[in-house]
Amino acid sequence: MEKKLSFTEAAMLIAGAGIGTGLLTLPYAIKHIGAFGTLCALAVAYIVTAIINLYIAELTLKSDGATEMLGVVKNHLAKGKLKKLLSAIFFIMISIILLQNLIIYIICASEIITEMFGLSELLAKAIFYFVASGVILLGVKGIGKSEKYSVSMILITVLILTTIAIVKPERMIIFSFGEPRIVTAVYGLFMFAFSSFFSVVQVANNIEKTEKIKSSILCGLAINAMVTLLFAFAAIVGSKEITEVATIGIANSYGVAWVKILCSALVLLAVLSSFWSVGRAFTDMIKEQFKISDKLAWISGTIPTILVAIFFPLSVLRYVQTGAGLLSIALGIMIIPAYYNLTKNTDKNLLLGNLGKSKLLIAFASIAMIVMAISSFITIG
Numbered sequence: 001m002e003k004k005l006s007f008t009e010a011a012m013l014i015a016g017a018g019i020g021t022g023l024l025t026l027p028y029a030i031k032h033i034g035a036f037g038t039l040c041a042l043a044v045a046y047i048v049t050a051i052i053n054l055y056i057a058e059l060t061l062k063s064d065g066a067t068e069m070l071g072v073v074k075n076h077l078a079k080g081k082l083k084k085l086l087s088a089i090f091f092i093m094i095s096i097i098l099l100q101n102l103i104i105y106i107i108c109a110s111e112i113i114t115e116m117f118g119l120s121e122l123l124a125k126a127i128f129y130f131v132a133s134g135v136i137l138l139g140v141k142g143i144g145k146s147e148k149y150s151v152s153m154i155l156i157t158v159l160i161l162t163t164i165a166i167v168k169p170e171r172m173i174i175f176s177f178g179e180p181r182i183v184t185a186v187y188g189l190f191m192f193a194f195s196s197f198f199s200v201v202q203v204a205n206n207i208e209k210t211e212k213i214k215s216s217i218l219c220g221l222a223i224n225a226m227v228t229l230l231f232a233f234a235a236i237v238g239s240k241e242i243t244e245v246a247t248i249g250i251a252n253s254y255g256v257a258w259v260k261i262l263c264s265a266l267v268l269l270a271v272l273s274s275f276w277s278v279g280r281a282f283t284d285m286i287k288e289q290f291k292i293s294d295k296l297a298w299i300s301g302t303i304p305t306i307l308v309a310i311f312f313p314l315s316v317l318r319y320v321q322t323g324a325g326l327l328s329i330a331l332g333i334m335i336i337p338a339y340y341n342l343t344k345n346t347d348k349n350l351l352l353g354n355l356g357k358s359k360l361l362i363a364f365a366s367i368a369m370i371v372m373a374i375s376s377f378i379t380i381g
Contacts, residue, residue, distance in 0.1 A: 003141045004141070004206055004207060004208040005140065005141060005144045005202075005203065005206045005207045005208060006144075006208055007207070007208070007209070007212045007215070007216055007219075008148060009141075009144030009145060009147070009148055010144065010203045010206075010207045010212070010213075010216035010220070011216045011217075011219040011220040011223065012144065012147040012148040012151045012152075012220065012223070013140075013143065013144050013147050013196075013199050013202065013203055013220065013277060014053070014196045014199055014200070014203060014216065014217055014219075014220025014221060014224070015147070015151050015196070015220040015221070015223040015224045015227070016147035016150060016151045016273035016274065016276070016277055017147075017195070017196035017198070017199035017273070017274060017277035017278065018193055018194045018195050018196045018221075018224045018274070019151065019154060019193070019224055019227060019228070019270050019273055019274060020101075020104070020105060020108075020193070020270050020271050020273065020274030020275075022189055022190070022192040022193025022194070022195070022228070023193055023227065023228050023231055023270055024108065024245050024246055024247060024267060024270060025189060025244060025245065025246070026186070026189050026190065026193060026228060026231075026232050026246075027231070027232045027235035027236055027239075027242050027246040027249075028242055028243065028244050028245075028246060028380070029182070029185060029186050029189055029380045030186055030232050030236060031236055031242045032178065032179070032182045032380065033176070033177065033178025033179065033182050033183050033186060034174045034175055034176030034177055034178045035173050035174065035175045035176070036175060036176060036177045036178075037176070037177040037178035037182075037183040037186065038178075038183075038186060038232070040177070040183065041183050041184075041186040041187040041190050042190050042225060042228075042229060044187055044368070045187055045190035045191045045193075045194055046190075046194065046221060046222075046225050048191065048364075048365060048368040048369075048372075049191060049194040049195070049196075049221055050217065050218055050221055051352075051361065051364075051365050052197060052331060052335060052336075052365060052369075053196065053197065053200045053217045053221070054214060054217060054351045054352055054356075055335055055336070055339040055365070056069075056072070056197055056200040056201065056204075056335060057200050057203070057204045057213050057214070057217060057351055058339065058342065058350055058351050058352075058356065059072045059073075059075070059076055059335070059338055059339055059342060060072050060200070060201045060204035060205060061204055061210070061213075061351075062075075062076075062342060062346065062348075063075040063076070066201070066288075067201070067205055067284055067288055068198075068201055068281060068284040068285040068288055069094055069197070069198050069201050069281065069285065070087070070090055070091055070094055070285050070288070070289060071285075071288055071289075072201055072338075073090055073334045073335070073338050074086075074087050074090070075338075076338035076339075076341050076342050077090075077334060077337055077338040077341060090334055091285075091289060093326075093329075093330045093334070094285065094330060095282070095285075096326060097326050097327055097330055098198065098278055098281060098282040098285075098301075099282070099304060099305055099308065100326065101274070101278045102275060102278055102279060102282070102302070102305040103305050103308050103309045103312075104271075105132070105271040105272075105274055105275040105278075106125050106128055106129055106132075106271075106275075106305060106306060106309040107125070107309050108245065108267065108271050109124075109125075109128040109132070109267065109268055109271045109272075110124035110125040110128055110309070111124075111245065112247075112264045112267045112268060113127060113128060113268075115248075115264070116260075116261075116264050122310060125306060125309050125310055126306065128268075128271075129302070129305070129306040129309075132271075132272055132275040132276065132279070133275075133279060133298070133302045135272075135276050136276060136279040136280050136283055136298055136302070137294065137295065137298055139280075139294075140202045140206045140280060141206070143276045143277060143280050144206075146273075146276060147273055147276065147277070150269050150272060150273045151223065151227075151273060153265075153269055154227060154266060154269045154270060154273065155223070155226075155227055157262055157265060157266045157269070158227050158230045158231045158234065158266065159230065160262060161231065161234040161235075161238065161250060161259075161262065161263070161266070162230050162231075162233060162234040164234070164238060164254070164259065165233065165234040165235075165237040165238030165250075166237070168238070168254075169237045169238065170237065170238055170239055170240050170253055171236065171237060171239075172237070173233070173236065173237065181378055182378070182380065184371060184374065184375050184378060185375045185378040185380050187371065187372070187375060188325075188328075188371075188372050188374075188375025188376055188378075189375075190228070191327075191328070191372050191375075192327065193224065193228050194221055194224055194225070194228075195327060196217075196220065196221070196224070196277070197327070197331065197335075198277070198278060198281035198282075199277045199280075199281060200217060201281070202277075202280065202281065202284070203216060203217065213351065214351050231246070231266075232246075234250065235247075235249065235250055238250055238253060238254075239252075239253045240252070240253045241253070245267070247263035247264065247266055247267050248263070250263050251263040251264075279298075279301065279302060282301040282302075283297045283298045283301045283302075284297075285301075286300050286301050325372070325373050325375075325376025325377070326376075327372075328369045328370070328372035328373040328376070329369075329373055331369050332366060332369040332370065332373070336362060336365055336366050336369065339362065340362055343356065343357045343362075
């Protein structure tokens with residue numbers, strides 16, 4: 001029997017699941033608006049993500065033995081004559097979202113490996129895939145431990161870059177709101193950067209003390225928000241040119257080897273932490289749905305990602321925006337209706353207390369998902 005997650009491991013699993021390409025692409029979008037617009041977008045994204053995460057945790061706790069997202073949704077939404085059809089649709093939707101996330105991480109990491117070591121893009125993708133995917137086989141506890149160290153190293157790296165930016169700034173922060181259209185796009189990117197939705201199921205099912213679920217989710221998101229905001233500050237203040245993958249602009253601005261290495265390490269750590277969490281969630285879903293071994297589920301879930309990353313490379317920012325749009329649609333038609341069904345059919349205490357049954361809060365979350373979907377169609381730059 002697999003060991004349970006400690007509070008720290010659970011919080012770091014939530015933080016690490018989101019810290020990835022959203023972190024790296026946000027500065028490019030943020031440069032088009034001011035600090036006030038950025039903080040507003042971040043605050044709303046944090047609140048909405050916290051609500052959705054707690055909805056998912058609640059659904060998981062009140063599911064009958066479900067160990068991954070699809071199983072949770074089926075417990076509360078896919079019922080009656082349409083159960084098989086709805087289950088198939090939900091499986092396809094979740095699979096596309098998870099696959100796309102993993103593809104983003106491979107493409108982003110390969111760019112850094114290629115630049116650092118002068119390897120071919122194909123070889124760089126293959127190396128990252130084999131190194132990153134192997135950790136998935138360690139299970140949730142192993143990933144929780146790995147996330148604890150990787151997120152800690154990410155935080156230290158970001159603090160160093162922030163200090164460098166303060167000591168040798170290239171530009172000043174603009175205290176304005178910015179164009180509402182771009183603020184909306186930034187909100188969507190923050191939502192993607194905080195997207196730990198699939199790891200919430202793992203935390204709810206595997207944490208040592210169930211009473212710590214709520215605090216571990218909120219703490220994990222807070223760590224993510226702090227790291228993301230600090231890095232955005234470092235990238236904007238410390239870069240002569242803010243690039244689509246922000247670490248490239250930072251490295252080019254200072255032109256010294258150790259800063260370049262630091263930036264590259266940050267990218268690899270960020271995408272590794274997200275790859276592990278998302279890859280484990282995908283493996284668990286395939287394993288449960290098809291009743292196959294862990295290793296076979298791992299192969300089935302990860303091999304397609306490297307193939308698509310090789311044959312269909314796209315802009316990282318475009319992949320991230322598309323991913324945010326797909327994610328919002330899935331959450332809007334699966335999680336929120338499932339949670340609404342739960343609140344109608346239970347008299348038990350909820351993680352959000354009396355607020356958990358508020359139709360107004362559910363409506364707010366629904367609108368926030370619609371806005372997130374709209375944000376994916378907004379062109380930045």
